[in-house]
Amino acid sequence: MASPNTSPRYKKMMPAFLAKYGYLGExxxxxxxxxxxxxxxxxxxxxxxxxxxxxxxxDRATLxxxxxxxxxxxxxxxxxxxxxxxxxxLAGRWAKRRRRKRFVKQGSKxxxxxxxxxxxxxxxxxxxxxxxxxxxxxxxxxSNISALEFWEAPATAPADIxxxxxxxxxxxxxxxxxxxxxxxxxxxxxxxxxxxxxxxDERWSLSRSRGRNLFVVLAHEIxxxxxxxxxxAPRALMAPYYKRLGRDALLSWDDVLAVQNLYGKPLxxxxxxxxxxxxxxxxxxxxxxxxxxxxxxxxGPKYCHSSFDAITVDGQQRLYIFKGSHFWEVSADxxxxxxxxxxxxxxxxxxxxxAAAVSLExxxxxxxxxxxxWRYRGSKPMWGFPQSCRAGGLPRxxxxxxxxxxxxxxxxxxxxxxxxLAREKMQVEPYxxxxxxxxxxxxxxxxxxxxRPDDGSIFFFRDDRYWRVDQAKLRTTTSGRWAxxxxxxxxxxxxxxxxxx
Numbered sequence: 001m002a003s004p005n006t007s008p009r010y011k012k013m014m015p016a017f018l019a020k021y022g023y024l025g026e027x028x029x030x031x032x033x034x035x036x037x038x039x040x041x042x043x044x045x046x047x048x049x050x051x052x053x054x055x056x057x058x059d060r061a062t063l064x065x066x067x068x069x070x071x072x073x074x075x076x077x078x079x080x081x082x083x084x085x086x087x088x089x090l091a092g093r094w095a096k097r098r099r100r101k102r103f104v105k106q107g108s109k110x111x112x113x114x115x116x117x118x119x120x121x122x123x124x125x126x127x128x129x130x131x132x133x134x135x136x137x138x139x140x141x142x143s144n145i146s147a148l149e150f151w152e153a154p155a156t157a158p159a160d161i162x163x164x165x166x167x168x169x170x171x172x173x174x175x176x177x178x179x180x181x182x183x184x185x186x187x188x189x190x191x192x193x194x195x196x197x198x199x200x201d202e203r204w205s206l207s208r209s210r211g212r213n214l215f216v217v218l219a220h221e222i223x224x225x226x227x228x229x230x231x232x233a234p235r236a237l238m239a240p241y242y243k244r245l246g247r248d249a250l251l252s253w254d255d256v257l258a259v260q261n262l263y264g265k266p267l268x269x270x271x272x273x274x275x276x277x278x279x280x281x282x283x284x285x286x287x288x289x290x291x292x293x294x295x296x297x298x299x300g301p302k303y304c305h306s307s308f309d310a311i312t313v314d315g316q317q318r319l320y321i322f323k324g325s326h327f328w329e330v331s332a333d334x335x336x337x338x339x340x341x342x343x344x345x346x347x348x349x350x351x352x353x354x355a356a357a358v359s360l361e362x363x364x365x366x367x368x369x370x371x372x373x374w375r376y377r378g379s380k381p382m383w384g385f386p387q388s389c390r391a392g393g394l395p396r397x398x399x400x401x402x403x404x405x406x407x408x409x410x411x412x413x414x415x416x417x418x419x420x421l422a423r424e425k426m427q428v429e430p431y432x433x434x435x436x437x438x439x440x441x442x443x444x445x446x447x448x449x450x451x452r453p454d455d456g457s458i459f460f461f462r463d464d465r466y467w468r469v470d471q472a473k474l475r476t477t478t479s480g481r482w483a484x485x486x487x488x489x490x491x492x493x494x495x496x497x498x499x500x501x
Contacts, residue, residue, distance in 0.1 A: 040056035040057075041056070043055075043056050043057065043058055043062060044056040046062065046065075046066070047062055049230075049232075049240060050062075050065045050240070050241075051234060052065060067182070067183075068241055069182055069183065069184075069185050069212065069241075069242065070184060070185070070240050070241045070242065071184065071185070071186060071187060071217075071220060071221070071224075071230070071240055071241075071242065072176060072184030072185070072186060072187030073187050073188060073224055073229075073230065073240075108190060108191045108192055108227065109191055109226075109227040109262050109263070110160070110191045110192065110226065110227070110263075113147050113148050113149060113263060113264075114148075114149050114150075114151070115148065115149070115150050115151075115160045115161060116150070116151055116152070116153035116157070116158075116159045116160045116161070117135070117139060117150055117151075117152060117153065117159055117160065117161040117162070117163065118152065118153050118155075118159035118161075118162050118163070119131065119132060119135050119152075119163050120162055120163060120164040120165075121164060121165050121200075122165060123165060123200060123202075123204045123214075125204075125462075125463035125464050125465065126204060126205075126206065126214070126463070127305055127307075127464075129305065130206055130307075131206075131214070132152075134206055134214055134215040134218060135152075135163065135218060136152075137215060137219075138215060138218040138219040138222050139222060141219050141250060141251065142219075142222060142223065142226060142259055144266070145251060145256050145259065145260065145265075145266065146259045146260055146262075146263045146264065146265065146266060147263050147264040147265060147266060147267050148226070148259075148263050159194075160192075160194045161194040161195070161196070161222070161225050162194060162195050162196075163196050163198070163218070163221075163222075164195070164196075164197055164198070165197075165198045165199070165200040166178060166197050166198070166199070166200055167199075167200045167201055170197065172187070172197065176197070178197075178199035178200070178201065178202075179199075180199070180201040180202070181199075181201060181202055181203050183199075184199070185198065185199055185202055185212060185217055185242070186198040186199065186217050186220075186221050187221070187224075188221040188222075188224035188225050189224070189225065190224060190225070190227050191225065191226065191227050194225055195225070196218075196221035196222065196224065196225055198214075198217065198218075198221070203445060205445075205463075206307070207307070207309070211445055213242075213244075213245060215245075216237075216242050216243055216244070216245060216250075217242055219237060219250065220237055220238060220242055220243075223237065223238050223255070223258075223259070224238075226259060226262065226263075227262055228255075228258045228259060228262070231252070231254045231255060231258065232254070233252050233253070233254040233255075235252050236251075236252040236254045236255050237250055237251050237252065237255050238254070238255050238258065301321075301328050301336050301339065301490060301491070302323065302339070303321050303323050303328065304483045304489070304490070304491035305483075307323075307447060307463060307464070308321050308322060308323045308447065308448065308461075309322045309323050309324070309352055309353055309354065309447075310322040310353050310354060310355050310356040310367075310400070310401075310447075310448055311356070311447075311448035311449075311450055311461065312356040312357050312358050312365075312401070312402070312448075312450055313358065313450045313451065313452070314358045314360075314363060315358070315360050315363060316332065317332040317452075317454065317488075318330065318331055318332065319450075319488070319489070319490070320356065320358070321489075321490075322342070322353055322356060324351050324352060325341060325342055325343075325351035325352075326339040326340060326341055326342065327339070327340055327342055327345070328340070328490065330488065330489065330490035332488065333488075334487045334488050334489070334490055335490070336490030336491075345379055346365070346367070346374070346376050346379060346381075347379070347381070348374070348381060348386070349367060349374055349376075350369060352369070353367050353368065353369045354368055354369045354370075354397055354398055354399070355367070355368040355369075355398045355399065355400050355401035355412065355413075355448075356368070356401060357401035357402050357403050357410055357450075358403060359403050359410070360403050360405060360451070360453070361403075361408060362377075363377070363378075364376065364377050364382070365377075366401065366410060368389070368394075368398050368401060368412070369397075370396060370397060371388055371389060371390045371394075371396045372386050372387065372388060372389065373385070373386060373387060373389040373394070373426055374386045375426075387426065389426050391427075392421075392425065392426045392427035392428060393419070393427065393428035394412060394419060394421070394426065394427075394428060395412060395414035395417075395419060395433075397414070398412045398413060398414045399413050399414055399415070399445055399446040399447070400412075400413045400446040400447065400448045400449040400460075400461075401413070401449065402449040402450050402451055402458065403451060404420075404451065404458075405451055405453055405471070406471065407420065408423065409421055409422075409423060409429070411449075413436070413442075413446050413449060414433075415444055415445065416435060416436050416444045417433040417434065417435060417436065418432070418433060418434060418435075418436060418438070418439070419432050419433045420432050438474065439458075439460070439469055439474055440469055440470075440473070440474040440475035440476050441467060441469065441475065441476035442460045442467055442469060442476070443460065443462050443465075443467065445462060446460055446461065446462050447461045447462050447463060448460075448461040449461065451471070456470070456471045456472060457469060457470060457471055457477070458471055459482075459486075461482060464481050464482065464483060465479060465480065465481055465482065466479060466480060466481070466482040466485075466486060467479045
């Protein structure tokens with residue numbers, strides 16, 4: 001078996017790893033037995049920080065952890081610092097003084113409690129209002145549990161904290177250069193430089209299940225701009241590897257202690273709000289101030305200006321577009337309905353479904369979320385549903401689904417693979433999954449997919465873009481922006497007000 005030290009990914013990432021841990025002069029070892037003492041020490045420190053068995057050897061588990069997307073802020077000297085923090089937590093009241101000193105010692109802090117910020121740019125495939133909502137939510141997360149207050153600075157005024165997306169080397173040194181999807185997603189600087197940088201080429205998303213969740217990375221890097229180092233607590237927002245949105249509170253006890261020891265508790269009369277991660281899925285909905293950032297010319301259905309969770313089409317060429325707890329129907333001529341609650345049409349269906357498809361043979365609706373699937377005939381659930389789909393080999397958290405007319409089968413898409421389901425069964429056919437290359441240019445991490453039998457094509461969606469694939473030849477014929485170029489998506493009212501996204 002080949003050594004992990006010989007892999008191209010290893011050779012690409014190792015210089016940045018050595019720089020991160022302060023060993024800029026080290027040579028990359030060519031064989032497993034040639035690891036130098038300094039490199040071994042760096043690997044030991046990385047293993048300790050990552051809560052792996054500490055051996056100093058670059059084994060497969062360590063290499064796999066190195067390849068996980070993470071924050072680019074250095075962990076040098078973190079072993080001793082974290083050990084002091086952990087021991088302080090166990091030492092009782094006397095430890096509070098040590099802990100307070102420890103947090104202040106990490107770096108400078110802001111000597112004021114009202115801070116301004118500015119979003120300098122953002123990824124083109126994400127809508128500006130949604131990104132600004134995520135930024136507001138990320139700052140509000142820290143404001144809720146401390147005495148800090150944040151406000152967005154006007155374009156012509158200076159800002160304390162600046163959030164910027166960059167590509168590759170951006171004059172922060174080679175160890176901070178961005179390398180596209182994966183690797184270090186972002187890094188930030190302690191006060192009072194007030195900057196956080198994000199990889200523009202990353203697959204950013206505002207969804208919990210698709211791409212890299214921008215909100216979590218924003219909140220983490222903002223923590224660094226406030227003076228917080230990485231946390232040794234495994235479920236902390238400030239842990240080196242970005243937290244996933246879930247049911248638990250986004251900030252751990254260590255995050256709260258860290259920011260309060262720097263800036264104090266919330267001012268009297270303010271509300272301390274620890275919202276669980278599942279609340280941070282629709283930034284325009286939860287933040288009452290979101291309307292301040294909305295464009296005045298925004299018209300048409302909401303999905304036209306942001307994104308959707310899932311999309312499908314029935315035998316009459318009616319589209320069903322799903323977002324959150326609502327759905328829209330779009331007739332074949334592009335007329336769109338008002339948003340309707342999912343529960344009004346399909347009782348028992350949860351919000352934020354991840355994939356949907358309609359059988360063009362019997363008209364049944366299929367929905368997928370997590371490891372569960374639902375089947376409805378009309379508005380009535382079929383017997384035995386919902387059910388766990390793992391037993392049939394279906395992937396968890398699929399990206400999209402469609403009914404493929406030539407095969408007369410349902411197809412599920414997840415990452416770079418697709419799965420064909422047996423007729424009338426929630427079970428994967430033999431010899432699947434297969435790679436997306438079979439679909440002639442369809443992108444990974446889809447938002448949705450659907451057939452268009454009227455013109456013999458398949459449409460794939462990701463973020464604000466679409467790809468049209470010839471159904472017979474299985475190759476891409478056209479691509480573009482669906483809201484502006486596909487009139488049957490129901491966004492013609494929105495387009496009348498100006499360019500989208």
